[in-house]
Amino acid sequence: MAKVKGKLSNNFCPQPLYLYGTYQEDGTPHFGLFCWFGWCWLGEGDGSLGAMVCIGEEKTTKDLIRKNGVFSANLAGEALLPLADYYGCTSGRENPDKMKRLPTVEPGQVLPVPTIAESPVSVELKVLKEEALSQARLNGESAPGSSSLFLCQAVNVTIEEGLTDQSVPFLERLAQAAPVITSGEERYVTLDGRDLGGWGEPQNKN
Ligand SMILES: Cc1cc2nc3c(=O)[nH]c(=O)nc-3n(C[C@H](O)[C@H](O)[C@H](O)COP(=O)(O)O)c2cc1C
Numbered sequence: 001m002a003k004v005k006g007k008l009s010n011n012f013c014p015q016p017l018y019l020y021g022t023y024q025e026d027g028t029p030h031f032g033l034f035c036w037f038g039w040c041w042l043g044e045g046d047g048s049l050g051a052m053v054c055i056g057e058e059k060t061t062k063d064l065i066r067k068n069g070v071f072s073a074n075l076a077g078e079a080l081l082p083l084a085d086y087y088g089c090t091s092g093r094e095n096p097d098k099m100k101r102l103p104t105v106e107p108g109q110v111l112p113v114p115t116i117a118e119s120p121v122s123v124e125l126k127v128l129k130e131e132a133l134s135q136a137r138l139n140g141e142s143a144p145g146s147s148s149l150f151l152c153q154a155v156n157v158t159i160e161e162g163l164t165d166q167s168v169p170f171l172e173r174l175a176q177a178a179p180v181i182t183s184g185e186e187r188y189v190t191l192d193g194r195d196l197g198g199w200g201e202p203q204n205k206n
Pocket residue numbers: 017031032033034035036037054055056057059060061062085087088089090091092093098182199200
């Protein structure tokens with residue numbers, strides 16, 4: 001089939017969703033929903049696992065990541081979607097009571113970060129470097145609302161026990177983890193091809 005020139009977008013390029021967890025100054029947890037996340041390999045010595053995390057305009061999660069230098073990335077499984085959607089569509093800056101809806105929060109094993117018990121995989125991340133991405137910031141001008149890329153080191157991971165049982169075929173365990181992806185046109189989709197609604201919809205189901 002012929003290819004045609006398209007509008008620049010990442011449609012058809014699946015991205016899993018993560019809930020970033022940070023502690024606020026008073027010790028209460030804060031969560032936001034994110035998809036601009038990529039794994040990378042930090043090739044020093046034996047190397048270690050890293051993450052490339054892009055955060056757009058200024059927001060509570062970004063403030064807290066900058067302030068704390070650490071955060072958690074909790075894979076959003078299907079069961080978490082109503083809450084995840086709420087966290088993704090509710091601005092922390094504009095809604096001081098955003099955290100009135102909370103998952104089961106567990107402290108990180110290694111870093112001072114909140115993690116989500118209902119998430120199948122929670123990674124504890126340490127920020128190594130922040131890069132401003134807007135052209136103005138790269139030119140040294142002030143651009144307060146610009147996008148930032150955080151290069152992070154994965155320091156620890158906690159994973160649902162059943163997912164580590166290698167006697168169960170990997171695809172079965174992946175189905176059990178049930179990561180939700182967003183793959184274009186602002187919709188939530190499962191790996192087995194079910195549509196879970198548009199951004200802003202699942203939060204009303206709980
Ligand atoms: C599906 C989905 C994915 C999102 N991914 C990102 C992202 O990767 N980067 C980003 O800056 N904002 C992203 N957002 C927007 C944030 O979730 C939103 O700004 C939210 O208010 C962040 O929480 P906070 O304001 O409490 O920090 C996404 C929203 C949705 C619904």
